[in-house]
Amino acid sequence: MWIGWFLPPVAAYHAHDHSCGWTNKQVLWRRLRQRADAVLAGATAWSRESWVDQIAEELVNCPLGVHVIELLDAETKSLDLSRSRQMGFGLYNVVSLWNIALTGWPTFGLLHRLCRRAFANSTGTHRPARGAFVVRAAQRARRRYESNASRGVSDLELLHSLEVDLNQLRSSWFARFDGGGAPVTEVATRWLGLDAMEPSCEMWAELATLQRQLRHRFELPCASGARRLDGAVCPGCRLAAQGFWLDERRVAEAALAQLGLPGQPEEPAARAAERRAPGAWATATVLTSEDLFRSIRHDGQGGSEDWEDATAIVLAYVDALRTLAFSLRRAGRHGAASLGPLLVLLSLRQGEALPQEARESLEALEEQGLIQLLHLPIPPQHLWPRAWGKLQLWQPRGYDLVLYLDADILVLDDLTGLFRAAAEGVDAAAALTRSMMGLNGGVMLLRPSSHIFHALRASLEELPSWKGLSRWTGRPWWNTPPETSNGSDFGSYGDQDHLSLSGEASAVCGRDEAVRSPPNEWLATSFRFAGELQPGGGCARQPWQRAYVDVRDAEPGSKQPLGTFCTLPVGFNFCATAGCLDQLASKEHHLALESLSHGWSAGRSQALPVQVLHWPGALRKPWQRCLSSTRSRLDELWWKTFQEACLEAPKAAPCRVKCFD
Incomplete structure (x- = not known):
C-alpha cells in the first residue's frame, strides 16, 4: 500500500545524488541545514523566511530539502496527517536509510522529535517500547559501526558494512509497515512509529546518533561550505559528497x-626532435x-x-x-x-x-x-x-x-x-x-x-x-x-x-x-x-x-x-x-x-x-x-x-x- 505514497519530486530524484543543488544553490542548502541543526539543538526557533521559500520553489530535484522544510514547519504546528506526502515520508520508498544518513541532513533528529511529540500528544506520556524490533535493529547497526570504527576498519569497509545493516533495517521496517493496511490518514503516524502500541521513536534517535558520528568522522571543520578553518580548500568536505x-x-x-x-599509462617512446616555428x-x-x-x-x-x-x-x-x-x-x-x-x-x-x-x-x-x-x-x-x-x-x-x-x-x-x-x-x-x-x-x-x-x-x-x-x-x-x-x-x-x-x-x-x-x-x-x-x-x-x-x-x-x-x-x-x-x-x-x-x-x-x-x-x-x-x-x-x-x-x-x- 505504501508503494504509491510518493512525493511529487521523487520521480525526478536520483537516489544516489545527495547534492541538493551542489552548485548554484549550495549556499541556501547549507543555510537550511545549519538552521535545522540549530533548531534541533534548541538554539533558535524555526520561522519560514523568504530564503526558505526560495529553496522550496526550486526543489524539483531535491525531495530531501522538501522533507526537511516540512519537518521544520511541523515543529511549529500540529502534525498535519493530510500532508504526509508533502512531509516526504514517501521518500523512503526510493531512498535508503543509508543514503539519507550520508546526506548530512538532520532528518533523523527531526523525525525523532516529531515522533516523541506525536505519541506524547496521543497517550499523555511517552515510553517507547525498547523491545521493538526496529529499535533493536537500529541499535545493532550503530553498535556495529562504533565497533568497526574503534578497530580501525577502513573507511570503505566501514561504510559498506553500515550500508548492509541499514538496508536490512529498512527491509524489516517496510515488511512490518506494509502488513498493517492502515488508511492513508494514518500514514504519518505509522511512518513515525508504526503504531501507538509499539512506537519506533527510538529508532530515529539511534539513526540520529549514527548520523552525528558519520559527520564527525567524515566532515571537516570548515569556515564555509568549501573552505577549511586553516585556509585550505576542501570542495568535498561534507559527508554528502563523500x-x-x-x-x-x-x-x-x-x-x-x-x-x-x-x-597507469606507459611512458611514450621518445621521438626525434623536429624543427618547427615556435608558437x-x-x-x-x-x-x-x-x-x-x-x-x-x-x-x-x-x-x-x-x-x-x-x-x-x-x-x-x-x-x-x-x-x-x-x-x-x-x-x-x-x-x-x-x-x-x-x-x-x-x-x-x-x-x-x-x-x-x-x-x-x-x-x-x-x-x-x-x-x-x-x-x-x-x-x-x-x-x-x-x-x-x-x-x-x-x-x-x-x-x-x-x-x-x-x-x-x-x-x-x-x-x-x-x-x-x-x-x-x-x-x-x-x-x-x-x-x-x-x-x-x-x-x-x-x-x-x-x-x-x-x-x-x-x-x-x-x-x-x-x-x-x-x-x-x-x-x-x-x-x-x-x-x-x-x-x-x-x-x-x-x-x-x-x-x-x-x-x-x-x-x-x-x-x-x-x-x-x-x-x-x-x-x-x-x-x-x-x-x-x-x-x-x-x-x-x-x-x-x-x-x-x-x-x-x-x-x-x-x-x-x-x-x-x-x-x-x-x-x-x-x-x-x-x-x-x-x-x-x-x-x-x-x-x-x-x-x-x-x-x-x-x-x-x-x-x-x-x-x-x-x-x-x-x-x-x-x-x-x-x-x-x-x-x-x-x-x-x-x-x-x-x-x-x-x-x-x-x-x-x-x-x-x-x-x-
Missing part, C-alpha cells in the same frame, strides 16, 4: 575491470565568472560565508589548471615539439575580479612557465563570459592551431601528433559523445580565423530569432528568455550548444533551464564534415559515426561552408566518470566502445588506450573526492599528477586543495 562518491567509485572500478583498462600550436582553456562565482547568490544578499565559498571554488580551479598544465608539460617531454605554456583566457564581467589569492597564484604559475595569462576584453552584455571566452579562441594570435581543454581534464599522452594530423585541411574538431549523436566541447581543436570568428559572433547575435525544432533534440531552438534587468541578456546557449559544441543543459540568464538547445547546429550547418581525424593526417568517415551522420544530414545546410570539421577519436575526450564508464562496460553505448577499440592507440604498446581524461559534471571532479576510498583508479591518476605538480609549487602559488590529511 557518500555519493563512494558509490561512484564502486561503479567506476567495476566498469574499468570489465573494460580491461588499467590505471605554431597552442593549448588553451577559459576561466570565467560562471566557474568562479556560481555557488554564491547574485542578489547582493550573500554573506561572508558565501564569499568564502566563491573564493574556495576559484582556488580549486586554479589548482585544477595547475594540474592540467603540469600534465601537458609532462606528457610532452618526449614529444617532437613543445606546445609551450597553457593559455588561460580570463573572461570576467564588468565589475568582477578574481580574489587576491587567485590572482597571485595565477601570476606565480605564469612566472613558473606553466601557464600564460590572457586578459580578455569585457564581454558584451548580451553574451555570457564563457561564450565570449570560447569565441575568442578563434581570434588569430599567431597560432596555426589551438587545442581547447576544460579545466577538469588530465592529459596522459603527447598531443603533438594530434596537431600534426590536423595540420592541413582541418578547421575544427571535437569528439563525439558516448551516444555518438553529438559533439562534446570539453576538447576542441580549431584553426583561428577572423572570417570564422566574425561569422560565429554574428550567428550568436541571431540565435534568439531561430525558429522550429532542433534536428538533434526535437525541441524548440529557443524559449522566451525570462525577464532581466536590462532586457538584453539572452543566455548562454552559444557556450554549451552553439559555440562549444556540447549538448549539456544550458543556463539562461543565470537560471537553470530544463529545455536543451540544439547541440552542434552552427558547426553542422556552417562547415563541411569529413569524418574522423586519422593519425597519418586527414579525416575519414567511420562506421561508428553513422548515427551522427544520419542526424546531421537530415537538413543539410545550403550556405557556402566556412571550412572543414572532423571528429576527434574518443580517446582524446575520454569521460572518466562512473556513469560514463558503466555505460561503456554495459555496452549501452556500443558504438563508442567500437570507436575506442579502433582508436588512435590501436597497434601501439600504450597500456591505456586514451590520451585525455575528462570529468564532466558539477559533482564529479576528481579534486572533490577528498576521501581516498572514494577515488577510482582514474581519479587517482589526477591526484598523483596534482601532488607531483605541488612539489614544484611556487611560494606565491601554494596548492590549496587539501582533504583529510
